[in-house]
Every structure is written in structure tokens, then in C-alpha cells.
Amino acid sequence: MKNFKKIGLAMAMVASLTLTAFLPNADAATQYTVKSGDTLWKIASKYGVSLNQLKQTNNRTSNLIYPGQRLTIPSVTGVTxxxxxxxxxxxxxxxxxxxxxxxxxxxxxxxxxxxxxxxxxxxxxxxxxxxxxxxxxxxxxxxxxxxxxxxxxxxxxxxxxxxxxxxxxxxxxxxxxxxxxxxxxxxxxxxxxxxxxxxx
Missing domain, CATH: 1.10.10.2520 (Cell wall hydrolase SleB, domain 1)
Incomplete structure (x- = not known):
């Protein structure tokens, strides 16, 4: 019975990884640690993403960020x-x-x-x-x-x-x-x- 559970768990993990591989932008999320002197504008410009998209991805309504904070950089959608x-x-x-x-x-x-x-x-x-x-x-x-x-x-x-x-x-x-x-x-x-x- 334990072997069936292990096989089932392994199959679920493979299915999950396979599904993730086909989801759009699945690997797109990049993590960025805010440095002194950074602004949301500078970070968005550096990665070529929309400022609005960067704020939405990180659930931000203000432009206030602080050193050490981790931000998720969204993928650039629609532009290769x-x-x-x-x-x-x-x-x-x-x-x-x-x-x-x-x-x-x-x-x-x-x-x-x-x-x-x-x-x-x-x-x-x-x-x-x-x-x-x-x-x-x-x-x-x-x-x-x-x-x-x-x-x-x-x-x-x-x-x-x-x-x-x-x-x-x-x-x-x-x-x-x-x-x-x-x-x-x-x-x-x-x-x-x-x-x-x-x-x-």
C-alpha cells in the first residue's frame, strides 16, 4: 500500500511539473532584492516591464519600497x-x-x-x-x-x-x-x- 502511495505521489508531482511547463509565464517570475537607491521605476525599467504590472504582481498600491525587500519581477508579456x-x-x-x-x-x-x-x-x-x-x-x-x-x-x-x-x-x-x-x-x-x- 505504501508503494502505491509513493507511486501516486510521484505521478502527481510529474503531472504538476508537466502542467506548469505548459502554463504561460510559469517560469517567468524572477525574484529581486531591493537595494539602496532603487525605485520601482528603476527596477521596472531595468527588467523592461510595465510599472503598473510590477506593482500589481507585488500587490502594491504605493511606490514605497525599502532595501532588503523581495519583489517578484513579472515576465514581459507580448514582447519577445x-x-x-x-x-x-x-x-x-x-x-x-x-x-x-x-x-x-x-x-x-x-x-x-x-x-x-x-x-x-x-x-x-x-x-x-x-x-x-x-x-x-x-x-x-x-x-x-x-x-x-x-x-x-x-x-x-x-x-x-x-x-x-x-x-x-x-x-x-x-x-x-x-x-x-x-x-x-x-x-x-x-x-x-x-x-x-x-x-x-
Whole structure:
């Protein structure tokens, strides 16, 4: 009888491990110990997760944290490592020479488009979207998207992921000195950063 109980327990453990392996984000939870000088914003940016998601995962309503506290870092849902790299390459190509805030805003436009019903629902789909024979983003059209991103562009993408769900809902950006489409000038401007106007 003891052997049957052991076999039953072993089978239950295997079934549990097998089920866990197929659950989404089952291995995604990472533990982080808060260090002096940390903020929820810095931690979320470091891991490229939404600030709201980090707070929800840890049942937090305030931003107060203290050294030694353990936090669970949720997985980045919906954005793969390859898509983060694609976004960083787009940011690098589109916002080279622009202020850091402008680089974050360019990445945020991509994420806002993914969340909008008007655009494809993946980063790759948004970046490679084509209409009337032209790509939505010039670097995809001219091949600049294929150049590697720098560290600042990668950091901007992580910050945009942290910022997701907040902000002014920009879906477009353009340089008013070089833009040739009258339509883009008709969009509501949300913010101006460097040489770019962001709009929705």
C-alpha cells in the first residue's frame, strides 16, 4: 500500500511539473532584492516591464519600497527578445541625434500602435507595416533598420515598456521640416521633443 502511495505521489508531482511547463509565464517570475537607491521605476525599467504590472504582481498600491525587500519581477508579456531588438534598431535609426526622451517616445509610439485596433497587434507587424507600397517607418524602407542598436536605444525601449499604459497616446511622429504629407499635419500634436512632433 505504501508503494502505491509513493507511486501516486510521484505521478502527481510529474503531472504538476508537466502542467506548469505548459502554463504561460510559469517560469517567468524572477525574484529581486531591493537595494539602496532603487525605485520601482528603476527596477521596472531595468527588467523592461510595465510599472503598473510590477506593482500589481507585488500587490502594491504605493511606490514605497525599502532595501532588503523581495519583489517578484513579472515576465514581459507580448514582447519577445527579438521584438525588443527590432524596436531598439528602429529607435536607433529613427531617433539618432534626438534627445533620450524622444527615443523613449518613438518606442512608445510602436507600443501604442500594438495596443491600438487601427494597427497590427505585434511589434513586428507594426514595424513592418506597409501601405500603398511604402513602409510606415523610413528605416524599414531604406534598410537602416538592419543596423545594430546602441545601448541608449535599448535602454529607451526598456523604459517605453515600463511606461506602457501611461502617457498621451501618441500613434505617430514626424519631423515638420522634412514631412511631406499634409495628412500628418492634421493630427493632434501630443508633445514636441527635439526635432520630432508626436501626434495621435
Amino acid at each position: 527578445a527579438a521584438e525588443k531588438d527590432l524596436m531598439a534598431r528602429l529607435v536607433h535609426a529613427e531617433a539618432k541625434g534626438e534627445p533620450y526622451a524622444g527615443k523613449v517616445a518613438v518606442a512608445t509610439v510602436v507600443l501604442n500602435r500594438v495596443a491600438s485596433k487601427e494597427f497590427p497587434n505585434t511589434v513586428s507587424g507594426v514595424v513592418h507595416e506597409k501601405a500603398n507600397g511604402y513602409y510606415a517607418f523610413t528605416p524599414v524602407q531604406n534598410g537602416e533598420i538592419n543596423k545594430p542598436a546602441d545601448a541608449e536605444a535599448k535602454r529607451a525601449v526598456n523604459e517605453a515598456l515600463t511606461f506602457r499604459g501611461q502617457g498621451s497616446g501618441s500613434l505617430f511622429f514626424y519631423n515638420p521640416k522634412t514631412a511631406s504629407s499634409e495628412w500628418i499635419f492634421s493630427r493632434q500634436v501630443t508633445v514636441v521633443i527635439g526635432n520630432h512632433r508626436f501626434a495621435k
